[in-house]
Amino acid sequence: MVALLIVKEAGDLCRNAFDYLLDSKLTDTEEAKIIAVIEKHGDKFKGFHKLKTRKSGNMRHIDFHITVDPYTTALELHEITGCLKKAMWEEFQNTRVNIHVDPVGEEDQ
Structure with missing residues (x-):
């Protein structure tokens, strides 16, 4: 019985160690928070x-596309993406956010 408990604990420790080393999708709760921020x-x-998330070590990676009016200026796009990235950082520390900008109509491709 003691040997089985030791084997179980060893398995749990190995699983936790590999979860930290391998990339994995963020939890549903974290993704819901991301969607709420967006x-x-x-x-x-x-x-x-096209929201994609993953956790690699202690870093979160968030990637998504936004659609905008095709006549939005580069300065406006910079402000929009900067605002979104800042909001993500306020919600999640150790986060890298990548936002791809599509003009309206491009999201179906």
């Missing part, structure tokens, strides 16, 4: 899609 700033763009 939607909170939804007045600045038309929509979002």
Whole structure:
């Protein structure tokens, strides 16, 4: 019985160690928070899609596309993506955010 408990603990320790070393998707709770942050700033763009998340070590990686009016200026796009990245950093520390910008109509490709 003691040997089985030792084997079980060893398995749990190995699984926890490998989970930290291998990339994995963020939890559903974290993804829901990400979507809430994006939607909170939804007045600045038309929509979002292709949300991808992963955790690598202690870093979170968030990647998504936003759709904007095709005539949005580069300065406006810079402000929109900067605002979204800042909001993500306030919610999640140790996070790298990548935002791809698509003009309206491009999201279906």
